[in-house]
Each structure stands twice: as C-alpha cells, then as structure tokens.
Amino acid sequence: MNLLLSDEQQMIADAIGDVLLQEYPLDRLHGGSATMAPNQWQQIAELGWLGLGLDDGVGGVGYGLAEEMLLCRASQRHLLSPSLLAAILGAHVAAVNAPEAVAGIVAGETTVALAVPRKPVSLLEDLLDVELLLIDPENAEYVLLWDTEAAVMLSASQLKQVAVAGVDNSIGLSVASGSVAPFVRATRGEADIYARALVLLAAMETGLAEGVRDMAVDYAKVREQFGQAIGAFQAIKHACADMACRVEAADCQLRMAVVSQSSGETDLLVQAAAARLLAGEAARENATRNIQVHGAMGYTAECNAHWFLKRARLLEQVSAPPRHLQRHVLGLPVGRFESVG
Amino acid sequence: MDLKYSAEYEAFREEVKAFLENNWPLKGEEAKLRRHQQQALFRQRAVEVGYLYRSVPRQFGGSEQPADVLKGQIIREEFGRVRAPVELPGVGTAMLVPTLLQCGSDWQKEYFIPKTLSGEYLWAQGYSEPNAGSDLASVKTRAELKDGKWLINGQKIWSTLAQYARFMFVMVRSEPNAEPRHAGLSYILVDLKQPGVTIRPLKQITGGEEFCEVFFDNAETPEDWIVGKPGEGWAVSKATLSHERSALGGASGSVSLFEKLVALAKSVEINGEPAIVDPTIRRRLAVLDGYVSSHLYSSYRQLSMSVNQQDPGLVTSMNKLISTNIGHDVARLARDLIGDDLMLSPPQDRKKEDGNEKWINQFIGSLGIAIAGGTSNIQRNVIAERGLGLPRE
Ligand SMILES: Cc1cc2nc3c(=O)[nH]c(=O)nc-3n(C[C@H](O)[C@H](O)[C@H](O)COP(=O)(O)OP(=O)(O)OC[C@H]3O[C@@H](n4cnc5c(N)ncnc54)[C@H](O)[C@@H]3O)c2cc1C
Numbered sequence: 106m107n108l109l110l111s112d113e114q115q116m117i118a119d120a121i122g123d124v125l126l127q128e129y130p131l132d133r134l135h136g137g138s139a140t141m142a143p144n145q146w147q148q149i150a151e152l153g154w155l156g157l158g159l160d161d162g163v164g165g166v167g168y169g170l171a172e173e174m175l176l177c178r179a180s181q182r183h184l185l186s187p188s189l190l191a192a193i194l195g196a197h198v199a200a201v202n203a204p205e206a207v208a209g210i211v212a213g214e215t216t217v218a219l220a221v222p223r224k225p226v227s228l229l230e231d232l233l234d235v236e237l238l239l240i241d242p243e244n245a246e247y248v249l250l251w252d253t254e255a256a257v258m259l260s261a262s263q264l265k266q267v268a269v270a271g272v273d274n275s276i277g278l279s280v281a282s283g284s285v286a287p288f289v290r291a292t293r294g295e296a297d298i299y300a301r302a303l304v305l306l307a308a309m310e311t312g313l314a315e316g317v318r319d320m321a322v323d324y325a326k327v328r329e330q331f332g333q334a335i336g337a338f339q340a341i342k343h344a345c346a347d348m349a350c351r352v353e354a355a356d357c358q359l360r361m362a363v364v365s366q367s368s369g370e371t372d373l374l375v376q377a378a379a380a381r382l383l384a385g386e387a388a389r390e391n392a393t394r395n396i397q398v399h400g401a402m403g404y405t406a407e408c409n410a411h412w413f414l415k416r417a418r419l420l421e422q423v424s425a426p427p428r429h430l431q432r433h434v435l436g437l438p439v440g441r442f443e444s445v446g
Numbered sequence: 447m448d449l450k451y452s453a454e455y456e457a458f459r460e461e462v463k464a465f466l467e468n469n470w471p472l473k474g475e476e477a478k479l480r481r482h483q484q485q486a487l488f489r490q491r492a493v494e495v496g497y498l499y500r501s502v503p504r505q506f507g508g509s510e511q512p513a514d515v516l517k518g519q520i521i522r523e524e525f526g527r528v529r530a531p532v533e534l535p536g537v538g539t540a541m542l543v544p545t546l547l548q549c550g551s552d553w554q555k556e557y558f559i560p561k562t563l564s565g566e567y568l569w570a571q572g573y574s575e576p577n578a579g580s581d582l583a584s585v586k587t588r589a590e591l592k593d594g595k596w597l598i599n600g601q602k603i604w605s606t607l608a609q610y611a612r613f614m615f616v617m618v619r620s621e622p623n624a625e626p627r628h629a630g631l632s633y634i635l636v637d638l639k640q641p642g643v644t645i646r647p648l649k650q651i652t653g654g655e656e657f658c659e660v661f662f663d664n665a666e667t668p669e670d671w672i673v674g675k676p677g678e679g680w681a682v683s684k685a686t687l688s689h690e691r692s693a694l695g696g697a698s699g700s701v702s703l704f705e706k707l708v709a710l711a712k713s714v715e716i717n718g719e720p721a722i723v724d725p726t727i728r729r730r731l732a733v734l735d736g737y738v739s740s741h742l743y744s745s746y747r748q749l750s751m752s753v754n755q756q757d758p759g760l761v762t763s764m765n766k767l768i769s770t771n772i773g774h775d776v777a778r779l780a781r782d783l784i785g786d787d788l789m790l791s792p793p794q795d796r797k798k799e800d801g802n803e804k805w806i807n808q809f810i811g812s813l814g815i816a817i818a819g820g821t822s823n824i825q826r827n828v829i830a831e832r833g834l835g836l837p838r839e
Pocket of ligand 1: 328329330331335338339340341397398399400401402404570571572573574576578579580581603604605606657814815817818819820821822823824827
C-alpha cells in the first residue's frame with residue numbers, strides 16, 4: 106500500500122497549482138464572480154483538466170481518480186466554480202450512454218451545472234418529476250444529479266428556472282423544476298458516479314480547508330497586537346495547529362479512498378464517505394476559525410475569509426448531507442484493513 | 447437565594463397584563479400615528495408606570511425602580527407575549543447611559559440621558575482602531591486641549607452603526623507620555639455631525655453595512671465633554687454596569703434563540719418523524735437547554751452582585767463566552783436540522799426573514815459576536831489571568 110503521490114502525479118499537481126495561482130487569484134472575486142467565462146473553460150480544457158480521469162478510448166486523457174482528486178483539491182484553494190466537478194462527472198456519465206456528448210464537455214464547450222434535489226426523486230424512473238437547486242447555472246446546457254443508484258443529466262432548457270440569492274454569492278443559484286426525461290442516465294452498474302462524487306467532493310473540501318489553513322497562518326505571522334505577532338499567542342498558534350491536523354486527517358482518508366477505488370476494493374463507499382465526513386468538517390471548522398483568527402477584519406466582505414466559509418456551506422449540501430454519510434460509514438462492512446494495494 | 451414567584455409577583459404579573467391590555471396596541475386616533483411615534487408614546491407610558499429603564503432615575507427619564515430580577519423577567523415575558531415595544535437597543539442605552547450614571551457629571555446626565563433613552567440621540571462606540579483591537583490600551587487617536595476645546599485627530603474602526611449616530615463615546619490618548627499606556631487614555635463624547643469627522647461604512651460578510659471607519663481630522667469637542675478626568679478613560683470604560691438590561695439582555699436573547707430552535711426541531715423531519723423525536727437531537731437539545739437556563743440564572747446572579755456593590759467582573763466575561771458558545775451550538779444544530787435550505791441566502795432585511803434561511807444569518811452573526819466587544823480568546827485570558835490568577839503569556 107502506498108499513499109504517496111508518484112513523481113508524475115506530483116508534477117501534475119504542481120502544474121495545476123501554478124496555473125491556478127496565476128489565473129485564479131482569490132481577489133478576482135471582489136466585484137467579480139467565480140462563474141467561469143467561455144475562454145476560461147476553453148483554457149482549462151486545453152490543459153486536459155476536464156477529461157483527466159476519463160479513458161482515452163472515449164476521448165479522455167486516460168489518467169484516473171487520483172489525478173481528478175488532485176485537480177479538485179487544488180481547485181478549491183482558489184474557489185473555482187463547482188461546475189468543474191459537474192463537467193468532470195458529466196463526462197463520465199455521457200461516456201456510458203451518450204458518447205457523442207463527451208467531446209463537447211471535455212472541450213469546455215458544453216457546460217454542466219450541479220443540481221441538488223429539494224424533494225426526493227428516484228433517478229431510475231423514465232420521467233423525472235424534479236425540484237432542484239442549480240449551482241452556478243449560468244450558461245449551463247445540462248444539469249447533473251445523482252443518487253446511490255444512478256446519475257442523470259437533464260437538459261437545462263427543459264426546466265423552469267428562477268434565480269434565487271444563494272449563501273455563496275461568488276456564484277449564482279436557481280430553483281429549477283419540471284417533469285423531464287433525462288438526456289442521459291448511467292446506473293450504478295454502468296458507472297459508480299456516487300462514490301466518485303464523494304471522493305471528489307471530499308477532495309474539494311480538503312483543498313478548501315488547506316487554503317484556509319494557509320490564509321490563517323499567513324495572517325497570524327503579520328498581524329501584531331500587544332507588541333507581537335498574534336501567532337505568538339497559544340490561542341492562535343493552537344488554532345492553526347488544529348487546522349493543520351484537520352487537513353492531515355482529511356487528506357489521508359481521501360488518499361485511502363482513492364487507493365480503494367483504484368485497487369477495486371469493496372470498501373470504496375465506506376472510505377469515500379469517511380473522507381467526506383472528515384473533509385467537510387475540516388472545511389467548515391477551518392473556515393470558521395479563520396474568521397476568528399482575522400478578528401473584525403475577518404468579518405468584512407473585503408477580506409477573503411468569508412468566501413471560503415460560504416463555499417464550505419454550499420458544498421456540504423451537495424450529494425450527501427452528513428446524516429447519510431454516517432449511515433455509510435457505520436452501516437456497511439468495513440474492509441479497510443484487508444489487503445489494500 | 448430566593449427565586450419563587452410568590453403571590454406578590456403573581457399580582458405584579460396581573461398588573462403588567464392589565465397595563466398592556468389597555469395600552470398596547472394603541473387605540474383610536476393614536477393607532478393612526480406612524481409606527482415609531484406609537485412606540486415612543488407607549489414607551490413613555492411604560493416608563494411612567496415603572497416598567498422600562500428601571501435602573502435610571504426619574505429626573506433623567508427612567509422609572510427609578512428598586513432592582514428586582516423577577517419583576518424584570520415578568521415584564522420581558524409579558525411585553526414579549528404581546529410584542530409591545532421594549533427598551534431601545536444599542537450602545538447608547540446599553541453602555542453610555544450606565545457609564546454616565548456612574549461616572550458622568552450632573553449636566554452630562556441631564557443633557558444626554560433623557561434624549562438617549564427616548565431614541566432621539568443615537569450613539570456609536572469608538573474604541574477599536576486599525577492597530578488597536580484586542581490591545582485596546584494601544585489606542586493612538588489623539589485629543590489635545592486647546593483654547594477650551596479638545597482637538598481630535600486619528601481613526602476609529604468597526605464602529606457599529608456610526609453612519610446613523612449623532613454622537614460617539616471615544617477612547618482617546620490625551621496624555622501621550624503617561625505610563626503605563628492605559629493611564630494616558632480619556633473617555634470623551636463627540637458630536638459626529640461636524641466637518642472634522644468623516645464616516646465610511648464597511649461591508650460585512652452578511653452583505654450589510656453595519657459598521658464603519660470614522661476619521662477625525664481636527665474634530666472638536668467642548669472641554670467638559672470628557673467623562674471622568676483626563677487619564678481616567680480606561681477605568682471609565684470598565685465601569686460596572688449595574689443596569690438590569692445590560693446584565694440580562696444577552697441571556698434573554700439566548701432563551702428566545704433556543705425557543706426558535708426547538709420550534710425548528712418540531713417542524714422538520716428526520717426519517718419521516720419530527721426531528722425532535724430523534725434521540726441524538728433530543729440529547730443535544732437537552733444539553734443546550736441546560737446551558738441556556740444556566741446562562742439566564744448566571745445573569746440573575748450578575749445583577750444581584752451589581753446591586754449589592756460586588757464586582758461581577760469575572761462573571762461578565764464568563765457570561766459573554768457562554769452566550770457566544772450557545773450561539774455556535776445553536777447554529778450547528780440548526781445546520782444539522784435544515785439541509786439544503788442552507789444554500790439559500792437569507793434576506794438582508796432581518797424583519798423579512800421567514801424561511802429556514804434565517805439560520806444562516808444566525809450562524810454568521812454568531813461569528814461576529816465571538817469577535818465584537820472583546821474576542822473569545824481575550825475573554826478566556828481575562829478569566830484565566832484576572833479570575834484564576836494564572837500568569838500572563
Ligand atoms: C460585528 C462587530 C461589531 C463591532 N462593533 C464595534 C464598535 O461598535 N465599536 C468598537 O470600538 N469596536 C467594535 N468592534 C471591534 C471589536 O471590539 C474588535 O474586533 C475586537 O476587540 C478584536 O480586535 P481586532 O478585530 O483588531 O482583532 P485582533 O485584536 O487583531 O485579534 C485577531 C485574533 O488574535 C487574537 N488575539 C489577539 N490578542 C490575543 C492574545 N493576547 N491572546 C490570545 N489571542 C489573541 C484574537 O482573539 C483574534 O482571534 C466590532 C467588531 C465586530 C466583529
């Protein structure tokens with residue numbers, strides 16, 4: 106078993122980090138938004154990001170979940186739109202039953218938005234009667250949702266949409282409803298989108314927690330009160346150390362989930378759910394503590410701390426709220442100590 | 447120790463009820479007045495009969511009643527039941543008035559208190575500066591006495607609602623060479639409506655603009671607008687608040703917050719049953735209930751100490767920390783109860799809150815409370831160092 110990145114994976118992670126650092130500074134969110142413009146989609150498509158983990162036979166780059174995980178993790182240090190995840194997963198869904206749609210998604214020409222059901226719906230029905238919250242729906246052609254049994258993409262134009270104000274004001278939100286036949290569906294047997302989404306959401310939350318940790322530490326080094334850097338006070342020092350521990354725990358569990366998937370273990374769902382529980386906690390707690398570390402400055406819109414907090418609150422509602430995750434973790438046979446890798 | 451509602455108190459409750467029956471809502475022609483006029487009229491009558499501003503002398507617009515936590519509690523309950531106007535919120539009534547009662551001169555009390563209680567004079571608090579937050583003693587804003595006036599230069603920040611305020615009570619450095627540093631501070635009152643003052647609202651993470659930067663550029667204030675003597679500012683700002691509202695305000699807030707949470711737990715479902723039936727939710731609510739009640743009792747104790755001239759200093763810090771923690775716990779539990787409504791933004795006008803989104807506001811607000819008025823870390827330091835005698839860091 107090896108939880109370390111290979112040299113190639115490390116290079117990919119570094120390359121992704123460099124692009125994000127240059128092109129997606131957090132300050133872009135002031136007076137702007139995290140919604141990506143067509144040329145931005147094109148740029149990351151050219152870098153291969155949208156088909157990173159998709160087989161080359163179906164139009165992808167041919168890496169796996171590990172590389173997708175690295176991308177998603179880095180993306181939330183810079184608070185990229187969650188539609189990145191929708192595109193990655195959407196391409197997997199299309200690859201199963203609508204191969205003609207893959208190219209457009211991977212090329213960044215067809216955008217997909219994440220959808221969160223507001224009332225229960227079984228995705229195996231022919232006609233879906235849905236009421237959804239769409240995350241960053243601007244320009245989206247498809248909306249993606251999934252449950253444990255299946256994942257579907259619906260045509261956005263067939264839904265009635267009303268824009269609403271969302272807690273994460275870096276992106277738009279809308280309430281959408283309709284009775285529609287899915288554009289494409291992949292059942293659990295065809296592609297395990299549910300587990301993949303859990304892993305990638307955990308990656309996003311872990312990345313967010315990491316970005317927040319660094320922001321807090323940087324501030325604790327420069328802000329002075331009582332004649333010294335506030336990082337010299339144990340209350341602040343310990344808060345930063347706790348942030349680092351949350352990231353470490355989430356990151357290890359995340360890697361374990363990736364290893365479980367790549368080696369075809371039966372405990373993938375448990376590992377993935379556990380990763381999400383830890384990552385969600387890390388994202389929320391770190392984002393909250395960071396505001397405290399910044400004092401009143403952290404309570405202003407001018408400071409970037411609030412973007413992280415709001416994104417964490419948004420992400421936690423995607424896919425599986427904590428209650429359901431607990432069920433996976435506690436209710437399934439745990440095979441984590443069996444022969445992994 | 448004595449807490450039971452004796453016959454005397456039950457009679458008092460009937461009295462309050464009867465008063466409310468006759469006086470709120472207003473009737474006849476008076477019901478046609480604008481809302482704030484109706485409220486002002488009602489408050490005036492409630493003061494006359496002794497129900498509001500109970501610890502403020504009659505001559506300054508209060509109702510001058512002997513301190514009595516139970517009566518205070520009964521008034522809050524009954525006024526709350528019929529949504530009658532209560533004492534005005536804000537730093538003017540909660541901080542400035544008690545400070546003036548304790549440390550102000552006679553003319554200051556006469557001039558400022560009545561109009562502050564009636565809401566005509568709104569106040570802002572000017573303590574924090576960009577580089578003086580937790581370390582308040584490092585305040586740099588200068589006040590110099592020249593030709594019978596204080597000349598003020600410097601900058602304050604995070605002043606809540608200063609854009610609407612008429613006056614500010616400001617912590618300034620008047621004795622630049624005094625040692626230790628806090629011996630050089632003074633507490634002065636400043637009219638904000640003058641050319642030397644510039645106010646710039648700052649946007650908060652809620653989207654609202656509830657605090658401001660305030661710049662003083664040769665702003666002026668009369669020599670006798672200082673509370674206490676030059677160099678006594680630190681002590682004046684720490685003056686004991688033997689004031690019913692300031693002692694109890696936080697706790698009754700916790701109580702009503704908790705009541706809303708219980709209502710929420712009854713209205714949402716977990717696994718097809720009301721959430722309040724769920725054993726884990728019940729357990730968490732029960733623990734929280736304990737903290738909320740003890741917070742209320744602790745505030746009774748704080749008030750009793752003040753009334754008996756005992757210094758409740760440490761209890762005050764503990765109460766702030768406890769109420770902050772209650773706010774966080776309520777937010778956490780609400781989050782687990784609500785689900786995807788948490789993705790929706792709450793309306794900025796708090797009066798229009800209706801759906802579950804309002805809990806987002808409560809959550810974000812609880813983060814501000816942990817910073818405003820001295821951060822939780824600083825409260826812990828005070829408890830540990832001044833209260834428990836532990837050495838400083
Ligand atoms: C909503 C809101 C309303 C406010 N309203 C007003 C107002 O009306 N008037 C006014 O004057 N001020 C107001 N304030 C300002 C408030 O009093 C200050 O924010 C507070 O005192 C902290 O100062 P700071 O923001 O500069 O943080 P800093 O002092 O820079 O603190 C940053 C972090 O370091 C920690 N820290 C600092 N020193 C220590 C130490 N010795 N030990 C351990 N930890 C430490 C703090 O706990 C915090 O986590 C308001 C603030 C908020 C958030």
